[in-house]
Amino acid sequence: MVHVGDIFHDNATHLQTLLTRQQVFERLNEAGIPFYYVRGNHESKAGNKLLDELEGITVFNLSTTGTTVGTDIQLFGADHQPEGNIPWDNLTFSKTADNGESILVLHQTLQQLSGEGTKNVDLSRIQRPFDGTFDFVVSGHHHDATMTNWNGIPVMYTGAAERMSTNKDPTDRVAWLLTVTDGSISYEQYDIPQPESKGVGR
Numbered sequence: 085m086v087h088v089g090d091i092f093h094d095n096a097t098h099l100q101t102l103l104t105r106q107q108v109f110e111r112l113n114e115a116g117i118p119f120y121y122v123r124g125n126h127e128s129k130a131g132n133k134l135l136d137e138l139e140g141i142t143v144f145n146l147s148t149t150g151t152t153v154g155t156d157i158q159l160f161g162a163d164h165q166p167e168g169n170i171p172w173d174n175l176t177f178s179k180t181a182d183n184g185e186s187i188l189v190l191h192q193t194l195q196q197l198s199g200e201g202t203k204n205v206d207l208s209r210i211q212r213p214f215d216g217t218f219d220f221v222v223s224g225h226h227h228d229a230t231m232t233n234w235n236g237i238p239v240m241y242t243g244a245a246e247r248m249s250t251n252k253d254p255t256d257r258v259a260w261l262l263t264v265t266d267g268s269i270s271y272e273q274y275d276i277p278q279p280e281s282k283g284v285g286r
């Protein structure tokens with residue numbers, strides 16, 4: 085499972101992170117499913133504490149070093165940088181596996197999807213230190229799921245996994261199933277079902 089950032093909102097409490105630990109991370113751990121993520125612009129002290137406690141056990145903060153999943157898939161990531169100020173000079177992407185597929189995970193607005201803008205990250209700059217090309221780029225932060233083909237590479241805003249957006253027409257409670265076969269990556273939208281009513285508001 086890959087999360088594209090903003091796991092906890094700024095006001096997430098210790099109790100809420102405890103529930104997340106029990107209901108999400110412990111279940112993933114029991115099922116043997118690692119949780120990879122990049123940090124978004126929203127965070128809380130309690131949320132960060134939980135992510136730090138689980139780091140390297142259930143939870144893995146993606147970096148430019150790359151994390152191998154399965155035999156030949158590599159996940160790269162960079163945490164959110166305010167105003168799109170990615171520290172280009174300090175970002176060195178490890179060499180990708182020769183035959184593998186590599187996926188880049190960000191939490192920014194991107195020039196390739198949102199057009200030019202001072203805060204929008206230009207992916208052509210992030211490619212430079214990378215020996216090879218990414219096969220798929222996903223980014224959080226923007227709540228409207230959008231996709232483009234950039235030099236043959238799919239670039240996607242995923243939309244949000246929860247109904248929390250203040251946008252007019254967000255894509256939310258959504259996840260994407262990426263399938264890697266024979267050197268290509270296909271994707272499929274998964275609309276996350278509403279949780280069963282607990283009788284709240286009755």
Ligand SMILES: [Mn+2]
Nearest residue numbers: 090124125225
């Ligand atoms: Mn965000």
